[in-house]
Amino acid sequence: MHFLHFEMAIPEIPYNARMSGFFKELRKRHVVKVGIAYLVVAWLVLQLGDVIFPALGLPDWSITLALGLLAIGFPVALVLAWVFDITSSGIQRTDKPDEEKGIAPASKADDTAPLEAANKNPSIAVLPFPDFSAERDQEHFCDGLTEELLNVLTSIPDLRVASRTSCFAFKGKDPELSAVAEKLQVAHVLEGSVRKSGNKVRITAQLIEVATDSHLWSDTYDRELDDIFAIQDDIAARILDVLKLKLDARSNPTTSNAKAYEYFLRGRGYAITRISQEHDRAITLFKKAVELDPGFVRAWIELADVCASQALFHGGGEEARRIAEEAANQAMSLAPERAGSYVARGLSHLAKLEYSEAERDFLKAIEINPEHHGAYHNAGRTAHLQGRLDQACIYFAKATELDPDDWDSPLLALQGYQTEGDTEGALRVSRLGIERAEKYIKDYPDNPRAYYLGTTALVALGQTARAREWAETALALSPDDSSTRYNLACFYATIGETERSLDLLENSISSRSWIENDSELDSLRDHPRYKAMVESMPE
Numbered sequence: 001m002h003f004l005h006f007e008m009a010i011p012e013i014p015y016n017a018r019m020s021g022f023f024k025e026l027r028k029r030h031v032v033k034v035g036i037a038y039l040v041v042a043w044l045v046l047q048l049g050d051v052i053f054p055a056l057g058l059p060d061w062s063i064t065l066a067l068g069l070l071a072i073g074f075p076v077a078l079v080l081a082w083v084f085d086i087t088s089s090g091i092q093r094t095d096k097p098d099e100e101k102g103i104a105p106a107s108k109a110d111d112t113a114p115l116e117a118a119n120k121n122p123s124i125a126v127l128p129f130p131d132f133s134a135e136r137d138q139e140h141f142c143d144g145l146t147e148e149l150l151n152v153l154t155s156i157p158d159l160r161v162a163s164r165t166s167c168f169a170f171k172g173k174d175p176e177l178s179a180v181a182e183k184l185q186v187a188h189v190l191e192g193s194v195r196k197s198g199n200k201v202r203i204t205a206q207l208i209e210v211a212t213d214s215h216l217w218s219d220t221y222d223r224e225l226d227d228i229f230a231i232q233d234d235i236a237a238r239i240l241d242v243l244k245l246k247l248d249a250r251s252n253p254t255t256s257n258a259k260a261y262e263y264f265l266r267g268r269g270y271a272i273t274r275i276s277q278e279h280d281r282a283i284t285l286f287k288k289a290v291e292l293d294p295g296f297v298r299a300w301i302e303l304a305d306v307c308a309s310q311a312l313f314h315g316g317g318e319e320a321r322r323i324a325e326e327a328a329n330q331a332m333s334l335a336p337e338r339a340g341s342y343v344a345r346g347l348s349h350l351a352k353l354e355y356s357e358a359e360r361d362f363l364k365a366i367e368i369n370p371e372h373h374g375a376y377h378n379a380g381r382t383a384h385l386q387g388r389l390d391q392a393c394i395y396f397a398k399a400t401e402l403d404p405d406d407w408d409s410p411l412l413a414l415q416g417y418q419t420e421g422d423t424e425g426a427l428r429v430s431r432l433g434i435e436r437a438e439k440y441i442k443d444y445p446d447n448p449r450a451y452y453l454g455t456t457a458l459v460a461l462g463q464t465a466r467a468r469e470w471a472e473t474a475l476a477l478s479p480d481d482s483s484t485r486y487n488l489a490c491f492y493a494t495i496g497e498t499e500r501s502l503d504l505l506e507n508s509i510s511s512r513s514w515i516e517n518d519s520e521l522d523s524l525r526d527h528p529r530y531k532a533m534v535e536s537m538p539e
Helices: 016-027 031-055 062-083 108-116 139-154 163-170 179-182 227-244 257-270 276-294 297-312 317-334 339-351 357-368 373-387 390-404 410-417 423-443 448-460 464-477 482-492 496-503 510-517 518-525 530-536
Strands: 084-087 090-093 123-126 188-197 202-211 214-224
Touching: 016 188, 016 297, 062 163, 123 139, 123 163, 139 188, 139 202, 139 227, 139 257, 163 179, 163 339, 163 423, 188 227, 214 227, 227 257, 227 297, 257 276, 257 297, 276 297, 276 317, 297 317, 297 339, 317 339, 339 357, 357 373, 357 410, 373 390, 373 410, 373 510, 390 410, 390 423, 410 423, 410 518, 423 448, 423 496, 448 464, 448 482, 482 496, 482 518, 496 518, 496 530, 510 530
Parallel strands: 123 188
Antiparallel strands: 084 090, 188 202, 202 214
16 A cells, blocks of 8 residues: 655745734734723723722722732633634634644735736726715715726726626725735725715725735816716826726717716616616616717617616516617617627517517627627527527526626526536536625625525525525515516425415516426426416417
């Protein structure tokens, strides 16, 4: 019998590096904070004891005893702070420091190496700009502005920009920039704030190099709202100058009307939530944007997108389909060279269940822009609704690859793998979809879609009890939403709860072809209630 022998050379760690790593570990484990808090509490206890002990008739040495006990407790508190940490999941043992694992503590240059690749591949995250307006009523304007800055930066060659979903996960929080950089794997962070009053806007912005905690650039803009485009361009130009990059093509707002652009930004702030009630607000704002500027292409595209979504998944009906078609046609007439225009028209076809026309437009969008995530994702939905699950999986796989935060596509692809009997593929997309959905839910706990799409994947992973919890959470969040009810009907059908499934299927999505092609509803086909429902639907 032969034994393989491994030797691991543990590098000698310089004294300064060891001490730096030790103090870093003290801060990480909050030992200093605990020590200070303990001393403050101990001082208060002694002050109270000095007053209360004599009144209780305790001997004079009682205060000395209390001092001794508190002194003994001090190192115990520090040790406990070092070993344990209080988290949202309870008290947990703190991970060992890198030195104890045989890993040398990295210097600042080492810390940034995987992030910045020696400044050869600059990277940046844009934290959501908080609303500092007096009325605190500009949240969605701030969200839209942040997203626009992300769009501008994304168009810069050789600059890696953290995705919108990842950046917005920090909204409303006050994170340590080092934690942001570590989680998003970026070397720079852009942060700022917005204060808006009437037509006046004050925007502050600062670019920080996380490794050195240094401000590379900062500025404050006090302007009229009409200058919003110039502000965005100036922020982008300053970043380019600092990072020594060049911008080949900037994101074009396609409007010079500041008020229309304000409506557009606020509309985007509502649209990105993917919640039905918020979509209604987004539609109102996009309508106002195109009323003020009928040539605003991006507003027409967004209007078509959100109206098609309402028609398809949230019971928007004929009115939503009509607006989606009108908006898509306007986008096509204004910008027939844009991939987004074809995606908009494809969605308007999809809302009318015109599948072949929809897929043709999505494929044209891919031809124009092979990296267009939305074109692949919606092509996958189109094939999925037709029962062409193998082709849907191909489209969804590409969409999943293009957007590392996309949990929608892998969860929708699951049914295709299950239908084909590909157990390995089904488990793979289930794990990936749930992993991404869990991250999303952590930051957006009020969105029912991640919960209800995740239920079938959880069942595939053998977590049926947890799937039920997600189902009930989704229903509690949006009990009357047709898409929520339909997807939960599919879930309960797959676990054999027929009556519960039929109850939810009523007053849900009214597409006959959709329901007839959904394999997750196969167990209901012979039930009289199911047959009656299908017969009542138009062909």
